[in-house]
Every structure is written in C-alpha cells, then in structure tokens.
Amino acid sequence: MSTVPEFRVEVYQNEYLPAGAREVNAIVTVTATGGGTEGSASAAPAAAVVIIVDTSGSMHVPPTKLSSAKAATNAAIDTLREGVRFAVVSGTETARLVYPRPGGMVQANARTRAEAKEAVGTLRAHGGTAIGQWLRLADNLLANHPDALRHAILLTDGQNMHETPRQLARVLRDVTGHFVCDCRGVGTDWQVAELRQIADTLLGTVDIIPEPAGLEADFRAMAERAMGKAVADVALRLWTPQGATVKFVKQVEPALADLTHRRTESAPRSGDYPTGSWGAESRDYHVCIEVNPANVGDRMLAGRVSMVVPGAEQVLGKGQILAVWTEDEALSTKINPAVAHYTGQAELASAIQEGLEARKAGDVERATAKLGRAVALATESGHEDTAKLLARVVDIEDPVTGTVRLRRAVDTVDEMTLDTRSTVTKRVGRKAES
Known part of the structure; x- marks a missing residue:
C-alpha cells in the first residue's frame, strides 16, 4: 500500500x-x-491526470508549435507510471476528448500509451480559445476518481478570446479544490495574468516556454512531479x-x-x-x-x-x-531573518508587476522607480535569477541603490518571462534548499 x-x-x-x-x-x-x-508501481497512490492541449488556429503559426506540443504530450504520456488513469483533451472554443473515446479515463499501460499517442498524432490546429470549457471537461473526467491524486497539465499559446473573464471565473469557482492544474504558455501571445489566475486558483504552477522546442522537456518534468505526489x-x-x-x-x-x-x-x-x-x-x-x-x-x-x-x-x-x-x-526590535527575507520577496514581486504595468501604460517615472526598487531588492536578497531577468528590461547603473534606466526596446519574451517568474522566490539562507 x-x-x-x-x-x-x-x-x-x-x-x-x-x-x-x-x-x-x-x-x-x-x-x-x-x-x-515503497519501491513498486503497484504500491503507488492512485492518480489521475488530464493533459489539455491548445489546438486553436494560432497553434499552426509556426507549424513547429503544434508538432512540439504533440511531442510534449507524448513525453508526458510516457512519463505516467503503470496504472495511472489519464486522458488527453483538445482545446479550441470547445473542449474535445481526444483519448480515450468514448468518455472516461483509462489506465496507463503499453497499449493505452500507444493508442493515446496515435490519437495525439491526429490533432490539427483550428478554431478559437475558451479555456474554461477545457477546465470544465477536465473536471468532469477527474470527478470519476475522487480518491485519486487529480492533476491537469494545460498548454495554451493565446488569449482566452471566446469566453468572458466572468465565464472563466465562474468555471474556476466551480472546479476549485477538485484538482491541481499546472499551466504553461508557449510563445508570447498569451496573457500572464490569465494563466496565473488559473494556476493560483488551482494550486498549480505557471511558466513561459518561449520556444516550442522547450515544451517536451517541460511536459516531462511536470508529469514527473505529478507522479511524485503521495x-x-x-x-x-x-x-x-x-x-x-x-x-x-x-x-x-x-x-x-x-x-x-x-x-x-x-x-x-x-x-x-x-x-x-x-x-x-x-x-x-x-x-x-x-x-x-x-x-x-x-x-x-x-x-x-x-x-x-x-x-x-x-x-x-x-x-x-x-x-x-x-x-x-x-x-x-530584532526582526527575524526569515520574516524579513520573505517580506522583501513579496515586495520584490509586487515591484516587478507594478513596474511592468506602468511601463505598458507609458508611465516612465513610476516604471523606473518600481523596477529600480526591484533591482535593489533582488540584489539584497541574492535572487540572481530575477536580477538577470531585470537586466533584460532595464539598464542597471547601480544594483545596490536600484538606479536604473528603462530600455527603449525590450523583447516581449524577456518582459513576459520576468512577469511570469516574478512570484518565484528564493529560500532564505537559514537552511539549505531541500
């Protein structure tokens, strides 16, 4: 057991x-x-996984986007351990069960993996985007396995154009607490805030995959983490x-x-x-x-x-x-180092998000002040990864004081990566990383 x-x-x-x-x-x-x-697949906790792939028309531009998504889905399928229930959903302005047919979920084994990958190979890019519908179908599938560790992996490349924010919020309210959902955005045409809302509500992660070639490794890693839950x-x-x-x-x-x-x-x-x-x-x-x-x-x-x-x-x-x-x-008056550290990390995330919003709005003074404060906080806390991302958005004159100048031209990928990963924190130095 x-x-x-x-x-x-x-x-x-x-x-x-x-x-x-x-x-x-x-x-x-x-x-x-x-x-x-306890060393055997048969002793592992019951699990159920739904892989949701955006197949809207934009996934055809460039063609490598959909082909990479298919390869990534296949990698995730291969990573599922024996006996795990799984299904694959194709998402457009509606949600369609790609595998298995008819409805339901099947246990992972050599035969079902091969059948699922064959079905994934038939996916074509067409139509629009209604993420709430995708989540609703995943919820319906996972609801049949209430005693399992329920997980979804969601990939999209675009904005949720075919349903309103209110409709998406309603779906999120309905499915909250039913399953965990990790979200990934490929390319730069999707909205960070939109995927962050889904991931935060469903207690999952969110990240950007700038190039389609990075999808396969990321999907495999997400599936491995899902299989590691107990x-x-x-x-x-x-x-x-x-x-x-x-x-x-x-x-x-x-x-x-x-x-x-x-x-x-x-x-x-x-x-x-x-x-x-x-x-x-x-x-x-x-x-x-x-x-x-x-x-x-x-x-x-x-x-x-x-x-x-x-x-x-x-x-x-x-x-x-x-x-x-x-x-x-x-x-x-002594401030506990751990409390001080994470208070600073929260301020860092807020400064980045507010600075990027101000930059988009053309408020140069506020954007400079906020992103400069972010540079100082990242430097002070030793958050080197965030400091490197900030250096792609601003020219840093003094990292300690946070003296910066906004760059006139910023790659959209760099801006979205900074925004997406602004909530990733660095553990305080009181103890080693686990």
Whole structure:
C-alpha cells in the first residue's frame, strides 16, 4: 500500500513583542519526507491526470508549435507510471476528448500509451480559445476518481478570446479544490495574468516556454512531479486564541501564493487553508496574526499550525506560534531573518508587476522607480535569477541603490518571462534548499 509522507513543521519567528504590540509574524516551514510508492508501481497512490492541449488556429503559426506540443504530450504520456488513469483533451472554443473515446479515463499501460499517442498524432490546429470549457471537461473526467491524486497539465499559446473573464471565473469557482492544474504558455501571445489566475486558483504552477522546442522537456518534468505526489488535498490548519484575527496566510516559497481568502472554517477559532498535493518537498508559509496584547512578561500561544488531510481528519504535523511581551528593546526590535527575507520577496514581486504595468501604460517615472526598487531588492536578497531577468528590461547603473534606466526596446519574451517568474522566490539562507 502507499504511504503518506512524514511532515515536519518548524516555526521561525521573533516571539518577543514590545508592550502593547498586537502583530505576530512567523515563517512556517513544512517539510514532507518519505511516503509514496515503497519501491513498486503497484504500491503507488492512485492518480489521475488530464493533459489539455491548445489546438486553436494560432497553434499552426509556426507549424513547429503544434508538432512540439504533440511531442510534449507524448513525453508526458510516457512519463505516467503503470496504472495511472489519464486522458488527453483538445482545446479550441470547445473542449474535445481526444483519448480515450468514448468518455472516461483509462489506465496507463503499453497499449493505452500507444493508442493515446496515435490519437495525439491526429490533432490539427483550428478554431478559437475558451479555456474554461477545457477546465470544465477536465473536471468532469477527474470527478470519476475522487480518491485519486487529480492533476491537469494545460498548454495554451493565446488569449482566452471566446469566453468572458466572468465565464472563466465562474468555471474556476466551480472546479476549485477538485484538482491541481499546472499551466504553461508557449510563445508570447498569451496573457500572464490569465494563466496565473488559473494556476493560483488551482494550486498549480505557471511558466513561459518561449520556444516550442522547450515544451517536451517541460511536459516531462511536470508529469514527473505529478507522479511524485503521495498525498492529496493537504490543508494548513491554523488555530488562534479568543479575540485574535488572522491578517494573512501566504505561501512564500517556492512561489508566492496568497491563501488568506481561501480559508474554510474547521472548528471554533480554527480554519483550513488549502495547499494541494504533496510529495517529498518543502514549502514555507508566512502567517500573520493580530492578538490582544497581554502584560509585560506574559507568554501566549498566538497560533497553532497543523498540516491535515481534512476529509480524513488526519494530522500530519504540528507547530506553535508564540508571543512574549517585553520591555527589552534589544529583544523586541530584532526582526527575524526569515520574516524579513520573505517580506522583501513579496515586495520584490509586487515591484516587478507594478513596474511592468506602468511601463505598458507609458508611465516612465513610476516604471523606473518600481523596477529600480526591484533591482535593489533582488540584489539584497541574492535572487540572481530575477536580477538577470531585470537586466533584460532595464539598464542597471547601480544594483545596490536600484538606479536604473528603462530600455527603449525590450523583447516581449524577456518582459513576459520576468512577469511570469516574478512570484518565484528564493529560500532564505537559514537552511539549505531541500
């Protein structure tokens, strides 16, 4: 049988607050180890995967785009382990089940993989784009496998032209919590905000594939990560004391994701925040709680964090967030390095996105200020990858102070890559990467 990973919950904070202070901040590191297949495919957790391929008319320009998408889909199919349920969906202004026919999903084996790849080979580019319809069909397929780790891989090359933002939002509301969806945009004619909305809502990832040739490796990697998941629908459960208010709960590593408004009440003074599926991995969360101040010298349990599987009420790991009031300024004014680091990472992402928006709007002064601040923050935090992406959009005169000049001509690929990866964070140096 499959085994659930072991979860370790560690809390990093400065628990000392000055007299009268109310705000408690903590970085919660959750590390899952072990679990999974115990060395055999038959022992692996049940999984179901839908691969969604954009086959709208624009996928024919250039022709290598569709041929690369087919090769990438085949690579993902080959990566699925034996017995995993899967299906392939073709997306235009409607959604069509390419394999299997008729509806449903089939288990991966030598025969079904070969049949699926043959069906993928028949795909042709035509029609428009209605991503909500694609997600709706994926949801219908995956709904038949409620006990499986449910995952979708979505590729598009264009904007969602054949349905309104409201229609897409309605579909996202309907399918939220049903499956995880990783999104990829190929080329530069799609909208970053659109795919980010889908990925954030469905607890997946989003990235740009500038050239069709990069699709195959990326699809294979996404499928491998999906196969590495061992437990679905894990939630971060936060208990707070009477009178306390949760200001926010955010994932801050490996990528920024605000979970605050995704809370569902689980018990008095307790709420669950969805974190999706887990394999052997580590993630960081920033929790901010406002409490009623106590007397100097008092110690309070400001919050209790548990990683749980809500349906089974299975507790996987626990940690405590504390508050101690003191008159010692040396204690109360010290900012925890992890909290400071991720606060800066959130500001970095915001500065990049606001700077790029200002640049598009022709507001040179604001764009320069925001992107300059982003350069300074990336330099300060050692986020070298982001610094390199910023250097393709601005000319950097002084990276420490963030003195920059906007480039007159910027490649659309560079601009979209910076925007797409602005929410990817760098783990604070307190511990090695997992």
